[in-house]
Amino acid sequence: MATITQQALSKLAGIFAREVPFxxxxxxxxxxxxxxxxxxxxxxxxxxxGNFVTGVLHGGVISAALDMAGGTxxxxxxxxxxxxxxxxxxxxxxxxxxxxxxxxxYLQPGRGEEYFATATMLRTGSRVAVVRMELRxxxxxxxxxxxxxxxxx
Amino acid sequence: MATITQQALSKLAGIFAREVPFxxxxxxxxxxxxxxxxxxxxxxxxxxxGNFVTGVLHGGVISAALDMAGGTxxxxxxxxxxxxxxxxxxxxxxxxxxxxxxxxxYLQPGRGEEYFATATMLRTGSRVAVVRMELRxxxxxxxxxxxxxxxxx
Amino acid sequence: MATITQQALSKLAGIFAREVPFxxxxxxxxxxxxxxxxxxxxxxxxxxxGNFVTGVLHGGVISAALDMAGGTxxxxxxxxxxxxxxxxxxxxxxxxxxxxxxxxxYLQPGRGEEYFATATMLRTGSRVAVVRMELRxxxxxxxxxxxxxxxxx
Amino acid sequence: MATITQQALSKLAGIFAREVPFxxxxxxxxxxxxxxxxxxxxxxxxxxxGNFVTGVLHGGVISAALDMAGGTxxxxxxxxxxxxxxxxxxxxxxxxxxxxxxxxxYLQPGRGEEYFATATMLRTGSRVAVVRMELRxxxxxxxxxxxxxxxxx
Numbered sequence: 001m002a003t004i005t006q007q008a009l010s011k012l013a014g015i016f017a018r019e020v021p022f023x024x025x026x027x028x029x030x031x032x033x034x035x036x037x038x039x040x041x042x043x044x045x046x047x048x049x050g051n052f053v054t055g056v057l058h059g060g061v062i063s064a065a066l067d068m069a070g071g072t073x074x075x076x077x078x079x080x081x082x083x084x085x086x087x088x089x090x091x092x093x094x095x096x097x098x099x100x101x102x103x104x105x106y107l108q109p110g111r112g113e114e115y116f117a118t119a120t121m122l123r124t125g126s127r128v129a130v131v132r133m134e135l136r137x138x139x140x141x142x143x144x145x146x147x148x149x150x151x152x153x
Numbered sequence: 154m155a156t157i158t159q160q161a162l163s164k165l166a167g168i169f170a171r172e173v174p175f176x177x178x179x180x181x182x183x184x185x186x187x188x189x190x191x192x193x194x195x196x197x198x199x200x201x202x203g204n205f206v207t208g209v210l211h212g213g214v215i216s217a218a219l220d221m222a223g224g225t226x227x228x229x230x231x232x233x234x235x236x237x238x239x240x241x242x243x244x245x246x247x248x249x250x251x252x253x254x255x256x257x258x259y260l261q262p263g264r265g266e267e268y269f270a271t272a273t274m275l276r277t278g279s280r281v282a283v284v285r286m287e288l289r290x291x292x293x294x295x296x297x298x299x300x301x302x303x304x305x306x
Numbered sequence: 307m308a309t310i311t312q313q314a315l316s317k318l319a320g321i322f323a324r325e326v327p328f329x330x331x332x333x334x335x336x337x338x339x340x341x342x343x344x345x346x347x348x349x350x351x352x353x354x355x356g357n358f359v360t361g362v363l364h365g366g367v368i369s370a371a372l373d374m375a376g377g378t379x380x381x382x383x384x385x386x387x388x389x390x391x392x393x394x395x396x397x398x399x400x401x402x403x404x405x406x407x408x409x410x411x412y413l414q415p416g417r418g419e420e421y422f423a424t425a426t427m428l429r430t431g432s433r434v435a436v437v438r439m440e441l442r443x444x445x446x447x448x449x450x451x452x453x454x455x456x457x458x459x
Numbered sequence: 460m461a462t463i464t465q466q467a468l469s470k471l472a473g474i475f476a477r478e479v480p481f482x483x484x485x486x487x488x489x490x491x492x493x494x495x496x497x498x499x500x501x502x503x504x505x506x507x508x509g510n511f512v513t514g515v516l517h518g519g520v521i522s523a524a525l526d527m528a529g530g531t532x533x534x535x536x537x538x539x540x541x542x543x544x545x546x547x548x549x550x551x552x553x554x555x556x557x558x559x560x561x562x563x564x565y566l567q568p569g570r571g572e573e574y575f576a577t578a579t580m581l582r583t584g585s586r587v588a589v590v591r592m593e594l595r596x597x598x599x600x601x602x603x604x605x606x607x608x609x610x611x612x
Contacts, residue, residue: 022211058175060217328517364481366523
């Protein structure tokens with residue numbers, strides 16, 4: 001069976017990181033993309049602070065990073081289930097990929113130097129993908145968890 | 154009964170808009186704050202784009218704006234239930250206010266010139282507030298809805 | 307344009323109420339089914355109690371009734387978008403209809419003699435429907451709200 | 460440090476299983492209750508069927524069982540953080556325990572002979588507990604996952 005190459009996945013990551021304007025605002029980097037798991041990271045910086053008293057990460061940054069990790073996992077899933085699809089058609093499919101809904105649970109204040117958003121597949125199908133995500137800091141503290149449903153058809 | 158003044162609410166809005174770094178990134182403005190409803194707005198700009206093919210708003214921007222509207226509604230609720238509390242103590246209470254969880258449903262692609270995030274209370278108590286939010290554009294298209302649970306104790 | 311008849315909708319309601327065993331356990335009745343809104347009702351009875359100290363409705367009964375109202379709304383939506391489909395094929399489509407996810411917010415303890423679960427469409431498409439639901443008692447107290455995502459393809 | 464005894468936990472399980480009427484409808488049994496994890500089980504039976512064509516479990520049964528597992532986990536957490544509290548006062552605390560919100564993701568049709576609802580703590584505090592739940596059948600197929608937020612104060 002043909003499988004998606006690591007090269008194609010790296011290309012996908014590069015496009016997402018460079019070409020999505022808001023991902024540049026967040027400073028998202030793609031660390032690991034494989035059929036089972038996607039990991040994104042970003043560093044703490046002043047613009048991402050939500051609470052000026054405590055200096056913790058803005059909840060919106062957390063949900064944005066988790067949604068991006070989930071959407072990327074769904075995209076990788078689309079690529080894997082379409083291994084022989086031409087890159088142009090694949091691009092069209094990926095451009096149509098969208099978040100249907102997401103739930104984020106904030107467990108601990110977002111403190112740390114660097115954050116890691118990890119996504120794993122819960123359910124994959126021809127139309128909908130359900131993905132579980134979590135955000136940890138550099139000391140592995142679990143800051144937030146999320147579940148997202150994505151349209152992948 | 155003592156009630157919170159419009160002046161105090163405007164002060165709250167000013168602090169949130171100016172002092173929360175990530176809100177400045179999003180360009181959030183506070184349009185309407187009253188005991189029943191909070192309305193925030195922000196204008197489309199290049200940094201907020203999520204899909205470089207279609208140019209629509211990043212899902213993370215949508216959830217951040219909705220969470221901010223919900224959190225502000227919860228803060229206004231705290232102020233209303235503590236009308237005689239000194240501003241310093243009130244500030245302490247508001248600094249502890251946090252999102253427990255949020256669910257966002259993305260209904261339409263985020264297209265438009267300007268967006269309005271509206272929040273209304275679903276449940277208010279001494280410890281937890283549940284808030285409903287929605288995002289519309291300048292033509293009143295419903296783009297997303299959300300429900301958030303906030304710790305207000 | 308051909309539209310679904312009220313007779314067909316009543317038939318659907320009859321099948322759902324009689325043939326779904328767990329709906330008989332709950333005592334669900336279909337009160338109103340139209341393209342915009344679905345209303346189900348059920349009466350309080352001993353088996354539905356969740357808290358034996360306070361005698362309130364079990365949270366699982368609330369979520370089951372809300373999910374049923376949402377799923378019915380999605381089914382009515384499928385029927386409306388397939389007005390010329392033969393009843394056999396329609397039955398096949400409806401048998402495949404399923405809940406992808408649901409979020410329920412419990413706002414007030416479930417007290418009352420009779421409960422009304424109302425569903426309205428938030429988003430409808432060829433593959434996924436997003437429905438908003440609420441549960442009220444006979445005095446119109448809002449007990450719970452929910453949002454459900456349904457596979458309708 | 461005083462800790463809650465296994466005897467007290469068994470007593471709690473017995474009360475929940477016998478005295479909550481709707482739990483008897485579902486046939487819920489408490490299999491494992493410890494500070495880290497709660498496991499409930501129930502057997503397939505005709506009344507629990509949701510789809511009369513395919514014979515699968517009603518979604519409402521799934522969410523009810525998951526909510527019960529989550530609420531029990533939260534109750535065990537309350538008992539553990541109040542090891543010296545008199546049983547009467549503890550009973551009062553537990554009677555006030557309530558679900559704030561729950562999200563359920565349905566991953567696979569509910570097929571099987573017996574089902575196991577497992578709950579683990581995500582966040583525990585003096586006022587709110589966040590619990591993760593999953594439902595598997597006797598062949599360990601993952602049927603649904605959920606996250607619930609509970610008021611424990």
